[in-house]
Amino acid sequence: MSTKHEKILQFIESLPLGHKISVRQIAREMKVSEGTAYRAIKEAENRGFVSTIERVGTVRIEKKHKANIEKLTFAEVVNIVDGRVLGGRNGLYKTLNKFVIGAMKLEDMMKYVDPGNLLIVGNRVQAHKLTLKQGAAILITGGFDTSNEVKELADELELPVISTSYDTFTVASLINRAIYDRLIKKEIMMVDDIILGQKEVMFLTDSQTVSDYHSLVEKTKHSRFPVVDQQMKLVGIVTSKDILDKDKNLSIDKVMTKNPISVTAKTSIASAAHMMVWEGIELLPVIDTYRKLIGVISRQDVLKALQYIQKQPQIGETIDDIIMKPFEEHKAEDGTIIFKGEVTPQMTNQLGSLSTGPLISLVTESAHRILRQYKKGDLVPENLMIYFVKPVQIESELEIRPKIIEVSRKFGKVDVEIYHKNQLVSKALISSQVIER
Secondary structure (H helix, E strand, O other): OOOOOHHHHHHHHHHHOOOOEEEEHHHHHOOOOOHHHHHHHOOOHHHHHEEEEOOOOEEEOOOOOOOHOOEEEHHHHHHOOOOOEEHHHHHOOOOOEEEEEOOOOOOHOOOOOOOOOEEOOOOHHHHHHHHHHOEEEEEEEOOOOOHHHHHHHHHHOOOOOOOOOOHHHHHHHHHHHHHHHHHHHHHHHHHHHHHHOOOOOEEEEOOOHHHHHHHHHHHOOOEEEEEEOOOEEEEEEEHHHHHHOOOOOOOOOOOOOHHHOOOOOOOOHHHHHHHHHOOOOEEEEEEEOOEEEEEEEEHHHHHHHHHHHHHOOOOOOOHHHHHHOOEEEEEEOOOOEEEEEEEOHHOOOOOOOOOOHHHHHHHHHHHHHHHHOOOOEEEEEEEEEEOOOOOOEOOOEEEEEEEEEEEOOOOOEEEEEEEEOOEEEEEEEEOOOOOOO
């Protein structure tokens, strides 16, 4: 039986795209307290099918899938540019395909405007009209307004017209940065990406018997299953070891492993893989915020996902990529690999010395690059011991000398020394888990 919270979520999800939602309205329609309504709306926002926009309110939007996570909705653009909506509020849930800067003659500008675009333009009412007629939204810079005719057309076509006090350059930079951040996020696969295609989750209830377990094994050819109670809440997990030599009439709750390790849909694949290797488990149940079972992932699922990530092109640079960019790989006279580079201004603290975070990134990245020559797979730092011998100033030339101490099937240990003008400035010992592909 569904709880009040679940019924509210189902109701919100059934609302048409673009529908405005309020706590008071949900409380009234669902006959619940405003506190209960508020919690459900927040959960809906976390699940991605509503969005709260400053000075507009909460709006039902289309849930984003991984394929278009790099794209923005017009609702998000309003928040990014600190804008106000002049018209076309019902189209805020729509997705922005690309933005066009209108800094040219009108007839030339329209050649670049396609449906789903966002035209960034100043106080040019004629451009506003033509843009809407071509199926694109408008972002007016400089804090300007537009005509009532344009606002009415925007409402009719459900295409947002947004005004912001920022200039065109700032607006373009803000939107570009937001898209870039999403490109990096696109590379980070979540458990949600694995369970998205699962049609049916095989499980047992705690009231079923060992005999039912054998029947499910026969049907699925699997040997591990999550165990749930009558409310579908995860209570245990059962494997072939648990039922070995057990009476067939014995109930599952008597043989299962209670309080199993589980993950949520928003857990990253890297974290799930780390958990499986560290705990030595083959199956992870996936639960929601109420511990209800929504899927399962196996070690094979995780390895396939990691292989998929490895095949994807690098779309955006992370902080670690930026820090390692000035450092080039060289081969020393004795054949060992070293990295040489300069301390850039971005790596320093307010005193002009190499900051702690970038130093740790240099140690970790150089160690992992060496380990990857021996082990193919993903590396997850397990322990790091670092010594700051001398401060390193901005624009100092550094030489990083990583040396492998030990490599096994699951672990790698590396000693890292960092030198400036042949003087030791930092020393570290790092051990990392190896997640084989």
